[in-house]
Amino acid sequence: MIGLVLTLLSIAGAWLATRRSLGHGLGAVLLVGYFYGILRARFPDGFSHFMFDGAVAGLYLALLLRRKRKLRYGHDGQVLRLWVRVLMVWPLFTMVLSPLFDSQHFFIQLVGLRVAILLLPLIAIGAQLTEEEVDSLGEWVLWLNLVAFLFALLELRLGVEAFFPQNAVTYLLYLSNDVGAERALRIPAIFNTGHAYGGTMLLSLPLLVRRWQRRPASRVLTAVALVATLLGLFLCAARSPVVQLVGIVGLLLLVVGLSWRMLASIGALAVVVGFIVLSNPRFQRFLTLEDTDYVTERVSWSVNTSMLEVLTQYPLGNGLGSAGGTSIPFFLMDLAKPQHGLENEFGRIAMEQGIIGLVLWVLFVGWLFTRLPPRRKGGSLVAERMMWASVLVMWGTAIIGTGLLSSIPGTALLLLWMGIVVGTRRPAPAARAVAVKPSPPAPSGRLESQRA
Numbered sequence: 010m011i012g013l014v015l016t017l018l019s020i021a022g023a024w025l026a027t028r029r030s031l032g033h034g035l036g037a038v039l040l041v042g043y044f045y046g047i048l049r050a051r052f053p054d055g056f057s058h059f060m061f062d063g064a065v066a067g068l069y070l071a072l073l074l075r076r077k078r079k080l081r082y083g084h085d086g087q088v089l090r091l092w093v094r095v096l097m098v099w100p101l102f103t104m105v106l107s108p109l110f111d112s113q114h115f116f117i118q119l120v121g122l123r124v125a126i127l128l129l130p131l132i133a134i135g136a137q138l139t140e141e142e143v144d145s146l147g148e149w150v151l152w153l154n155l156v157a158f159l160f161a162l163l164e165l166r167l168g169v170e171a172f173f174p175q176n177a178v179t180y181l182l183y184l185s186n187d188v189g190a191e192r193a194l195r196i197p198a199i200f201n202t203g204h205a206y207g208g209t210m211l212l213s214l215p216l217l218v219r220r221w222q223r224r225p226a227s228r229v230l231t232a233v234a235l236v237a238t239l240l241g242l243f244l245c246a247a248r249s250p251v252v253q254l255v256g257i258v259g260l261l262l263l264v265v266g267l268s269w270r271m272l273a274s275i276g277a278l279a280v281v282v283g284f285i286v287l288s289n290p291r292f293q294r295f296l297t298l299e300d301t302d303y304v305t306e307r308v309s310w311s312v313n314t315s316m317l318e319v320l321t322q323y324p325l326g327n328g329l330g331s332a333g334g335t336s337i338p339f340f341l342m343d344l345a346k347p348q349h350g351l352e353n354e355f356g357r358i359a360m361e362q363g364i365i366g367l368v369l370w371v372l373f374v375g376w377l378f379t380r381l382p383p384r385r386k387g388g389s390l391v392a393e394r395m396m397w398a399s400v401l402v403m404w405g406t407a408i409i410g411t412g413l414l415s416s417i418p419g420t421a422l423l424l425l426w427m428g429i430v431v432g433t434r435r436p437a438p439a440a441r442a443v444a445v446k447p448s449p450p451a452p453s454g455r456l457e458s459q460r461a
Contacts, residue, residue, distance in 0.1 A: 012057030015048060019060045023067030027075075031138065032145025034071060035425070038064045039146075042418025043153045043209070046201030047160075053178045058338045061417050065127060072134070083435040085380060086136055089428065092373050093133050099366050100125035103326050112328025114344040120337055121329025121361065124415045128424055135428020136435070140388070143429070144223065147216040151234045154213055157206065158237035161198040161244050165291060169194045188246045189290050195246040196291075205416050207250035210242045211257075212399060212422040219392030221274075232278070239282045243292040249410055251295040253402050260398040264381060265391055316356045319349075326363030333357070333411060354407035354414065374404045382433040393433050396426040 019041045027034025041064035049057045082090070104118055112118065138146075164172055173179050182202055185195040195203030217238060221231045242250050267275075286292040330337065333348045351357050359367040378401055382393035403423055407413045414420050 010054065010056075011052045012049075012054040012060070015052065016056050016060050016063040019064040020067040020070075023064040024071045027068050027071035030142060030145060031072070031134070032142030033149075034068050035134075035142075035146050035421075036149030038068050038421065039149055039153060039418050040064075042421060043157060044199050045417050046197060046205065047172060047199040049201065050173045050176070050179050050182075053176050055338065055340045062123060062127060065131075065421075069130065078137075082136070085431050085434045088376075089136055089431045090133055092376070093129055096369060096373065097126050097129050099369060100329060100362055103328060103362055103366070106325060107328040110323070110325075110327050111346075113330040113346055114341075116341055117330040117337060117345050118328055120341065121331075125329055125361070128414075128420055131421055131424040132428040135425035136432035138425075138429060138432060143216070143219065147220045150213045150216045151220060151231065154210065154217075154234055154238045154241070157198040157200070157210075158241050161196050161206070161241055164196050164198065165244065169197065173197065185246075188294050193291065195294075196244050198241065198245070201417065203245040204247045204249070204412065205419060207242050207245035207247040208412075208416055208419040209422065210238045210245070211250045211253055212403070212419050212426070213238060214257075215392045215395040215399060215426065218395055219389045222389050222391065235278060236281055239278070240285060240292070243282075243286050243295065246291070246294040248295045249406065253406055256402040256406070257395065257398045260402060261391070261395050264398070265394050267391070271391070316351075316353060316359070319351070319356055319359045320364055320367075323360060324364050326359070326361050326366060329361050332360035352410055354411050357411050374401075377401075377427060377430060380431050380434060382430055385433065388433060393429065397430045399423070400426050400430060 023034055023037045023041070026037035038061075042061050045061045048060065100122065107113075107118060113121070160172065169182070173182060175183055178201075182197060183194065185203060186192045188195055196206065197203050198206045200206040200209065214235075217231060217235050221228055221235070224231065239254075242254065327349070330345070331349060332351050337345050337348075349360055351360060355367060355371070358370055362369075377397075380397070382388070382390065382397055384390055400423065403413060413423070
């Protein structure tokens with residue numbers, strides 16, 4: 010029953026916040042997404058599974074009911090909206106075809122719509138965000154990251170068990186006991202897994218970099234949040250976010266000419282974070298990447314012939330929810346058929362949506378690759394190009410893991426960045442013509458005196 014109350018509060022909260030501003034509405038959605046893992050673990054009554062879905066629905070409802078604002082989307086914006094429609098329609102078509110295959114139960118396919126469709130409108134929403142709305146979202150993320158890091162420190166001190174009871178919801182969390190010689194659990198903070206924690210921290214970095222540039226008066230607070238965010242990325246004990254961070258920074262250095270002041274700030278941040286990471290073994294699971302044989306085996310396992318087998322055996326896909334990566338509620342497990350385990354997000358898309366769905370996503374991501382955010386007045390070039398780099402690195406590393414489109418709330422941030430990248434290219438608002446009121450003619454007597 011508590012789960013139902015939390016879901017209703019999520020809907021109402023996101024709706025009310027969105028009525029205030031779109032930036033606050035997205036912040037409210039992230040608030041629910043951040044606490045989704047720990048609340049669902051403590052109140053596993055079934056309804057809590059839909060808290061985040063409810064918050065997203067509240068956001069969409071508020072946007073549908075409020076007056077539409079006039080925006081100049083430009084050519085790229087119109088193409089983006091078309092892409093979103095196509096990517097949303099095709100999964101519905103696969104549901105129509107699903108009776109022809111050995112697909113999942115209809116209810117399981119409905120759950121699969123969360124991954125396939127529910128969050129995709131966030132791409133279009135991201136493309137229409139104003140600078141003020143992105144700033145508001147950045148404030149939400151700053152405080153949420155600090156709260157998450159506080160919980161992570163408490164779990165490091167008191168143990169994960171003090172916050173996450175063992176039940177059907179936390180089954181996977183308690184399987185991840187592979188940190189250090191003592192086989193400690195990965196730190197999830199307030200998320201459902203350590204991977205979700207690390208991935209969200211990674212994707213939130215562009216907003217903090219943006220705040221650093223646009224709010225010089227509060228850079229100390231932003232620096233504290235940046236340190237906490239980066240430490241959380243290591244503390245979660247997931248290795249993928251560390252690899253992705255290196256890729257994002259490397260790509261960013263190629264597309265942005267950073268000033269010496271910015272480079273010095275990055276260097277100071279790296280020294281502080283590096284000192285703490287190297288002083289505590291709980292932050293060092295990423296060092297297992299030095300085992301090149303293991304890394305090679307892990308990558309080949311993800312990008313092996315199973316991808317080709319999926320494309321040949323299921324050219325039209327096998328229906329939504331048929332691949333590993335779709336989170337099925339424990340109360341629907343009796344209806345679910347065994348999922349195909351694929352450690353590859355592109356393989357998951359191919360399994361569920363077939364060759365056509367895979368090609369659509371590959372073409373869309375390739376199109377985004379050519380949309381490098383330009384320099385523009387009032388923008389934040391470093392943060393915007395960091396969003397672009399984050400999108401490309403996350404999709405580039407999707408060949409070695411699933412969950413890119415099902416992580417809560419990391420997927421929401423990723424999709425927003427995909428929209429913002431294109432939104433930076435929209436035309437500037439047209440200048441309003443100011444009507445000049447003609448001055449009254451001077452009196453004839455005064456005019457003659459002036460001539461004289």
